[in-house]
Amino acid sequence: MPPRPGFGTQGRKVMLWANSFPLVFQGLPAVHRYSVEVLAAEERGRVPTGKKLSRVVQLLLEEHFPGQTHEIASDFKSNLISRTELDLAEEGYLIPYRGDHDEEAAPGAPTYRVRVQETGTLSVSDLVNYLTSTGAGALLHNKEELLQCLNIILGHFPKAAPGIASIGPRKHFQIATATRMSLGAGLEALQGFFFSVRAATARIIVNVQVKNAAFFEEGPLDRLMRAYLGENGPNKVRLGQFVKGLSVNPTHIVKKNKKGQVVPRVKKVAGLATPNDGQGDPHPPKVRGFGAGPRDVLFFRGGASEAPASQPSTGKKKGKKPAKAGPDPPSTEGYISVYDFFQETYNITIQDPALPVINVGSRQRPSYLPAQICDVLAGQPSVAKLSPSQTQQMIRFAVRKPPQNAQSIVTSGLQTLGVGSPDSNLGPFGLELIPKLTTVVGRVLNCPDVRYGGNKSIRPKFGSWNMQSIQFSAKAELPYWSYLWLSYPTRRDPWRDDQALQPTIDAFTAVLRETGINAGNCIRGQHVTVQDVDQDLEHAIRAFTSHAKPPKFILVILPAVDTALYNRVKYLCDVQEGLLNVCAVANKFAKPNNAQYFANVALKVNLKLGGRNQLVDPSKLGVVGERKTMVVGIDVTHPSPGSSSEAPSVAGVVASIDHTLAQWPADLRVQPARQEMVADLGPMLQSRLRLWSQHNGSYPQNVLVYRDGVSEGQYDIVLEKELPALRTACRELYPAHLTKQGYPRMTIVVVGKRHHHRFYPTKAEDADRSTNPQNGTVVDRGVTEARNWDFFLQAHTALQGTARPAHYYIVYDEIFRVQKVQQPLQNAADALEDLTHNMCYLFGRATKAVSICPPAYYADLVCERARCYLSKLFDPSSVPGSEPSVSGERRGGGPGAELNRVSIHDRVRDAMFYI
Incomplete structure (x- = not known):
């Protein structure tokens, strides 16, 4: 890996504390x-x-x-x-x-x-x-x-x-x-x-x-289960998944050691009682239904009482018998309910017979306990996805x-x-x-001026600015567009009909024009009351594209923040029908004096239509401003807890198409789950290089890659697997005379977000309004190694909490080591730190500096959009009709049916559809 070319020199020096201690x-x-x-x-x-x-x-x-x-x-x-x-x-x-x-x-x-x-x-x-x-x-x-x-x-x-x-x-x-x-x-x-x-x-x-x-x-397991059901509804399948794996201590029998200490009898919850328990047992339990209560779960009791379990009398498998449940009652044989067993044996009356019985054995050898007599042990982390x-x-x-x-x-x-x-x-x-x-030394870099249409410049304050009375740097054309207004059948809308909606649409159109978008009048769209999400939305969106002249763009008004609706809209528009779109939530869109909200939506509209929101002076972009460098962002997203076992990983690649860094078209590919290295990186890069060539007439001399999502232990793998794929892709496209000259030169920077380093100002005058370091703070010494080329950059102002700087680690460099550094920059470290910092002011969806540079940010957004397309696999619980099976497995479409769902439609493929 490249050695550090020196420490950075630019910016005002500040003293900071780091959350580290000398050993x-x-x-x-x-x-x-x-x-x-x-x-x-x-x-x-x-x-x-x-x-x-x-x-x-x-x-x-x-x-x-x-x-x-x-x-x-x-x-x-x-x-x-x-x-x-x-x-x-x-x-x-x-x-x-x-x-x-x-x-x-x-x-x-x-x-x-x-x-x-x-x-x-x-x-x-x-x-x-x-x-x-x-x-x-x-x-x-x-x-x-x-x-x-x-x-x-x-x-x-x-x-x-x-x-x-x-x-x-x-x-x-x-x-x-x-x-x-x-x-x-x-x-x-x-x-x-x-x-x-x-x-x-x-x-x-x-x-x-x-x-x-x-x-x-x-505390008591029954209290925990009721709390879950109270907030998530009477879904016993999800309840079973929630308690599965929990360690509990049954309290109906107290055991003490010689010191008089109570010895916990720890049991692990295998799940809720199911009708399939104890298959192969000569006397299998009788369970009325999945998650049945204690009156509806019967187990066979032999001649002497046992713990509430079903034991094979002649099973070939060796296994530990449950402990005796206590003094034996008179010898009886036959089926008894869990409710009656605890009443007769322990004089325990189960207070909530509707609450499911838990199984602390296995599916083959179940052992049943009522939740009432179980205590959840302290210190058990939950890995399940949290609710909103x-x-x-x-x-x-x-x-x-x-x-x-x-x-x-x-x-x-x-x-x-x-x-x-x-x-x-x-x-x-x-x-x-x-x-x-x-204590470490930091430096606060100067922020660049941000430019808009009419050559107007704005000097950001605290890392942000206001574009009031300002037009976009390059406006988009929107001659023909419409809207899709979605409603719930049981929820009241902000507007009674399309005529009442029209003034809001007109106000939004006016803001589009004020920001510089050449927007025609919105043609009357559709108002759809959604009852079947899949069918109703598909019919509505297909109605737009079936016209002889489909609209160039549609505004989708959602009735609420609804994940299922949003995911379906994005799939139908981006993948199936090829229709540029932006979603807005009805109650926010309908507010009076809504110019700021409309302006934020306009930022996305202009980018999706190919426009350019803001610029910085080319001199602030160093090697990129010389018009010979394509900047690339790469990220991979993986299945999260609760995803289907069939869910793949998805790789996303974005790349600039010119020196202004305004437009970043993207490509998506699926690959095996949990594989961090990008499998189809070569073809994905080639698609970006061809797009650059279409806009610039030639291939770039430099390819600057910001690679997101790679842990420290995988830096070498980037060099061993991804760099050769990038090299091969370029050799297949570039003319021989350019490859012989060593083009394209390539630099790979790994962007780290999930690190644990934080910095704190040592003086009040060096802190921002939230007591974090000031935006533009860079640290490249004190908590780094001199031999490695890396730095921490907090380009943004944190609105709340403790700011997390981005970590940039250079694993390969052919660009900056040969680039002539322009004054006042002193070395290659200055050049890369300055370029990365200034790029953070070019994130088109915001009027503020962002925490990680746009190529990494955009690549992350692309991968998030892929999760919308594959929501049946990534988040089955958000998809109507995708309940998990009784065994706890998530149901999803087969791989063949789902993996082509990230292929973006030709009509929108080269647009920033993911914004």
Whole structure:
């Protein structure tokens, strides 16, 4: 990867705090690394995963290395790090499984065989010497392994502490003391912290950031289930998915150890009772329907009472029988309902017989419990997609002023990490974390003037500006257009009929003309009351394109913010019928004195029609302003929790067509799910190069790529897989004499949004109105490595909360290293930082600087639009008639039926249809 060409020099210097702490070493110890493999000791036994695996590793340390507690660190999965060499048993270790409060393994509990093998010795001094070396060509082949080792040591305390819940390897939440807020429907938001050991110039730092996550509310399961049903309606299939996997503690039997402590009898919810439970059992349970209540779930009771379960009497599979439910009643045989069983055996009357019974066994060997006698254990994160109301609550909870976050990091964050705790293992490993935020030098870059029609210039203030009485830089032609007004059958509209709507349409038309769009009068459109989303919308939109002269553009007025309606409109217009469109919500569109809202809609209309909203002086765009550089944005979107198993990943590519960076047509392709690297990158780039050639008469000499969505561990893969694909695509198109001269020159910049670095002003005069750093702040030292070429840029002004800068990492460069830098810029670092910053003022949908540069932003929007087209796969719950099946699988169209749904219609393919 290209070395840093020097640090940036431009802008006004400011001192900032970073959310990182110095990690210092005492004696620079060597540490021993071991691999851990946990296997089932019995034949056909299951290998533990998740929390059970973590507990097995914990038992290994407690029982076999008790005197070395503080000298061993583990990720409680597959690695051990030891300050001293361990005396290992060659045959491994047998670990009988027991719970946290159990003094010994219960009868029938599984036993696991644990193998521990040394994999090498790591010298921390090698990492320190590498970071402090002045040799630019110095290499450290095991740098990532050393950083992983330090992360394991640092993460050992929060993973081992009983009151801390961990999500993944680096997010930790103190359950009892965490700041929290109810999200409704059985969930609550908790504040926790993310930790990461990172290399920086001449030092090692620990990055600590506030993180928020949704957890299941602790307490009675029946209360949680009623809360969910109260907000989501009586859908038992979704309720079953909601509680599936939850760990609960049945309270009808209390077990205590010798110390008098209550020992939880933790059970995992397999789902709700279904009629298909216990197939193959000679006496299968009788369940009236999916999610039946305790009176409608009957299980077969043998001669003596058992826990409410169905047990095969002659099954060939070995399995642990449920624990006896208590004192045996008189010997009876036959079917009994869960309701009657708990009434007779435990004198427990189930208060809500309508609430579904849960299954804490399996589908083949079910074990039923009423929700009333189950308590949800604390510290269980939810991975399900939040509802819109829950998302709003989560945003409200997460938005905090920068000083609040900084204070939480220094206090609660370090406490969660165990700094200052006698149980911390940092000291024995020769590590010390200095509890003071790192100070870094930043620079505030000057913002460019923004130009509009008539050569009018605006100087932005606080990263934004007003285009009142200003026309677009290049107006679009809109001679023939119409509208589609959608209504619900049971909801009142802002207008009683088309005649009442006309004044609003006229006011909108006037704003279009004021902003410079040459708009003709809107022809009368359609008013459709939507009852069947698919059929009614398809019929209405096809009516526009079936005319001999279809309108160039339609305004779609939605009755509300409705995901299903919006997704269907976008698919029908963009993919099926080829009709440029913009959606507006009726109650916002109908407000009086609505010029500002109309102007915001006009921004999208002008871009979709091929217009140009704003400009900056070409001299502010460096190599792009020389008219020989095509800028490309690339992103990939992946299936989210709740997506169909058939949902693919989708890659989106956008590219500029001229030096003004106003128009960015796009291409979309589907590829295998979870594959980050773009499969069809070559053909996608070729389609963009041909479009550039159509507008400019030749292919560009430079291709500047901003690659979004790539994690730090995948930088090398971009070079190994995507760069060759880009190269091959260019060789196939470019004339031989240009390829021999080395054209096109190519630079690839990875854009990072999901990093954890934040910056805080040290002086009030260096802060903006929300106490964040001022817009245009760039940081390229202090938390970066001198050998790598990267920088953080906060181009925008955050409206609320703590601003997140974008991280730009240059993985390949042929453009800037040979480009002659114009004064006052001093080096290639200045050139790229200045270009990237100024581009943030050219995002056509806003009158403000945006947080990431437009090519990455537009590529992200393209991928989001693809999710609309594939909503049946990406978000089945938002599609009418797409309820998940009883087994919990999501239903979606087959791949063959759905994957062609991202092929944009020829009539709109070269427009910014995704804006």
